[in-house]
Amino acid sequence: MTWLVTGGAGYIGSHVVAAFREAGIAPVVVDDLSSGVESFVPEDVPFLRANLLDTAALTAFLREYDVRGVVHLAGFKYAGVSVSRPLHTWEQNVSGTLSLLRAMEETGVDRIVFSSSAATYGTPDVDLVTETTPTHPESPYGETKLVGEWLLADVERASGLRHTSLRYFNVVGSAAPELYDTSPHNLFPLVFDALVRGDTPRINGTDYPTPDGTCVRDYVHVADLALAHVTAARRLEAGDALERVYNLGSGDGVSVRQIMDTIREVTGIDFTPTEADRRPGDPARIVADGQLAARDLGWAMRHDLRQMVASAWEARQAAGEAYPS
Known part of the structure; x- marks a missing residue:
């Protein structure tokens, strides 16, 4: 077919x-x-x-x-x-x-x-x-x-x-180094782009009612x-x-600070993200229940956060000058 x-x-x-x-x-x-x-x-x-x-x-x-x-x-x-x-x-x-x-x-x-x-x-x-x-x-x-x-x-x-x-x-992530996220608005590309430029990534809001004060997302x-x-x-x-x-969805979630920490570990680039005020309308936590998809579509989280970051970073590096500015 x-x-x-x-x-x-x-x-x-x-x-x-x-x-x-x-x-x-x-x-x-x-x-x-x-x-x-x-x-x-x-x-x-x-x-x-x-x-x-x-x-x-x-x-x-x-x-x-x-x-x-x-x-x-x-x-x-x-x-x-x-x-x-x-x-x-x-x-x-x-x-x-x-x-x-x-x-x-x-x-x-x-x-x-x-x-x-x-x-x-x-x-x-x-x-x-x-x-x-x-x-x-x-x-x-x-x-x-x-x-x-x-x-x-x-x-x-x-x-x-x-x-x-x-x-x-x-x-997020990549299944092959030649396939990378080109979005100018997604968190991973934004952080990677900042690191490649030598800039410091930013966290918007560190006073949310979450374990580390930053937004939790799926x-x-x-x-x-x-x-x-x-x-x-x-x-x-x-x-x-x-x-x-x-x-x-994952049924769980990770915080923005957890993502920043994992990116620092995976890339080997030492940085301390700058902290800014909350963005209007950003809820503290949004996580989705994936039980229906698991039941009917074989949905499962086969990759952890480190694998997500590592595969995305590998693809970003492989893109080199082909990556859109």
Whole structure:
């Protein structure tokens, strides 16, 4: 069977492509390279450089490779920037998903694994987020991810679409040195970039009601995340019943200071992070319960924090001058 990975030239998408190949499932990729890296796509994987808004190109590509299902990761993913670019965010994430669903309907593709986000929850008032925790997105990005979930449910009611949505939290690490996180907004790249420049990383807020006073967040390894997509695709292919939403979370969490300490140990670069005031709206702790995903998708935390940091740092170093400034 052949599965389309939208956004397959991105950090997470390229890992999903690799996991599909390892599992013996043939992937094909669509990506407009607005944030993806063409070299992340293996040379023998069919690749269409196109925006999801190009329904005709998507339809032709689905037909050409007899695609049976879709993993939909493409989109504008920067929550903070989405506040100043709401029209762009809604166009790429909602109109793009609509275009993809039209192409799928035209070609009879009726299975989709959707890349959703913890941003759908906003700032939850519970320490452990479950799939039943109320959704209160606080950015256009979070809103568009929630709307994407609604769209899939609507199409299911109309035509029997088989789908599930995976809500990501903080995805880090690397499964291969040539695949690195290019985001200018994620914590690991920000800290690594500061160290490479000779600057000192910063902690925002050290007086939270947590064991060490810094925020606690849920971090998962990208390779573990990719494996969950493979299982979801296989189960949809088999016609198995899946939940409509799964949290891919650790059930535990690590603090920002723990991350800084681990980065110092792994890189061998001695630094003491500077300390700044809290950022408005940053909750003390957000950790997700991954029990449903463990039950249905074989979800497990196969990498500890040190492995996450070490693999991410190896990939950052391997990128060298290719790493985007």
